[in-house]
Amino acid sequence: MLLNRGVIRIGLPMPAVSEFDLVDVDDPYHFASASELSLFRRPPPIANLRFQATIMIDGRETFPGLTILQDLAHQADVATTGHAQSALHLTAQEQQQIVTFEVGLFSAQIRDKDAGKLNAKGATGGPEPLVTEPFYIGINDPFPNGDPTGKVFDPHVFNVFDAWSTLQGAQHGKDGARGSVSRGQDLFNIRPIHLIGVKGVNDDLGVPEFVGSCTTCHDTPNSGNHSKSGPVDLGITTEARRMPDEPLYTFRNKVTGELVKTTDPGKGLISGIWKHIGRMKAPSLHSLAARAPYFHNGSAATLLDVVNFYDTRFAMGLTDDEKEDLVAFLQSL
Numbered sequence: 246m247l248l249n250r251g252v253i254r255i256g257l258p259m260p261a262v263s264e265f266d267l268v269d270v271d272d273p274y275h276f277a278s279a280s281e282l283s284l285f286r287r288p289p290p291i292a293n294l295r296f297q298a299t300i301m302i303d304g305r306e307t308f309p310g311l312t313i314l315q316d317l318a319h320q321a322d323v324a325t326t327g328h329a330q331s332a333l334h335l336t337a338q339e340q341q342q343i344v345t346f347e348v349g350l351f352s353a354q355i356r357d358k359d360a361g362k363l364n365a366k367g368a369t370g371g372p373e374p375l376v377t378e379p380f381y382i383g384i385n386d387p388f389p390n391g392d393p394t395g396k397v398f399d400p401h402v403f404n405v406f407d408a409w410s411t412l413q414g415a416q417h418g419k420d421g422a423r424g425s426v427s428r429g430q431d432l433f434n435i436r437p438i439h440l441i442g443v444k445g446v447n448d449d450l451g452v453p454e455f456v457g458s459c460t461t462c463h464d465t466p467n468s469g470n471h472s473k474s475g476p477v478d479l480g481i482t483t484e485a486r487r488m489p490d491e492p493l494y495t496f497r498n499k500v501t502g503e504l505v506k507t508t509d510p511g512k513g514l515i516s517g518i519w520k521h522i523g524r525m526k527a528p529s530l531h532s533l534a535a536r537a538p539y540f541h542n543g544s545a546a547t548l549l550d551v552v553n554f555y556d557t558r559f560a561m562g563l564t565d566d567e568k569e570d571l572v573a574f575l576q577s578l
């Protein structure tokens with residue numbers, strides 16, 4: 246699994262207090278149990294942390310009342326006593342040094358083989374512009390009372406390739422490729438998506454359908470992660486999408502008796518809350534070309550697979566040209 250999909254096994258127990266029981270474990274490796282569920286996840290990028298609102302895909306290192314810097318300090322200590330198997334905790338000073346180092350790391354694609362330099366002709370690709378890109382928790386959040394400054398949501402989350410919009414008519418060579426990247430940015434920002442059955446959106450807002458775009462969830466300007474901690478369930482962990490080597494867990498709601506099957510309960514395993522099962526954070530979207538496969542479980546081998554997932558899941562009706570443009574954009578971030 247490590248070699249094929251780049252996933253690492255995370256062992257996490259059932260929460261001490263929860264709204265559900267674990268009633269069945271179907272683990273091809275015959276290891277997982279309520280005391281240690283096996284969750285196979287991609288290690289998240291540790292660059293561009295300055296824009297994060299949620300630490301870890303299931304938010305388990307994000308604590309109410311703590312700042313992201315405090316969350317990161319805690320995460321560093323837990324990884325030292327856990328993964329690194331240290332008998333000693335990090336000192337407060339060591340934690341601080343790690344965090345200072347981490348939040349100074351920026352990563353983005355600099356060059357694309359077709360479009361060439363990603364900061365040519367007025368575009369602002371590459372890591373340097375990220376260093377000064379404004380951010381605060383909740384910036385540009387699309388949901389009611391989202392942005393703490395009261396600013397209205399702007400779906401134009403990425404403007405990196407605005408200067409290339411004049412090249413959208415170009416047919417060949419670098420300019421043709423740049424036009425495609427720019428069209429992909431437009432699609433990402435504003436192409437409507439009808440969100441249906443997304444836990445964390447439809448149930449929390451109480452709306453059967455929410456018309457948004459890719460930037461409804463990927464809303465942090467020029468970073469693309471969600472600017473507030475609010476993981477959502479896209480449906481990646483359903484039984485239908487299970488890969489043969491993944492464990493499948495069956496949970497039962499203690500009150501209603503309802504059953505749910507999932508390969509990864511995400512935030513539900515941290516909070517113990519039934520409706521959180523399957524929820525994952527929307528991650529930042531830089532340096533994607535360098536780190537396939539995608540999604541927490543590596544289930545999308547390529548960026549086209551990612552785009553096809555959204556196209557199918559939300560019946561977007563993307564044409565082949567639109568898919569190509571979206572991929573050209575994503576691989577230029």
Ligand code: HEC
Nearest residue numbers: 443458459461462477481525526527528539540541551555
């Ligand atoms: C309803 C919220 C939502 C919408 C809308 C949405 N995403 Fe996502 N996106 C997520 C979440 C959550 C994840 C993480 C899922 C996981 O790993 O299980 C994700 C992951 C991704 C990833 C993988 C990143 C990685 O590092 O593996 C890419 C690429 C991506 N989205 C692109 C898009 C594109 C393109 C669109 C529009 C067609 C889009 N997203 C629309 C929530 C959303």
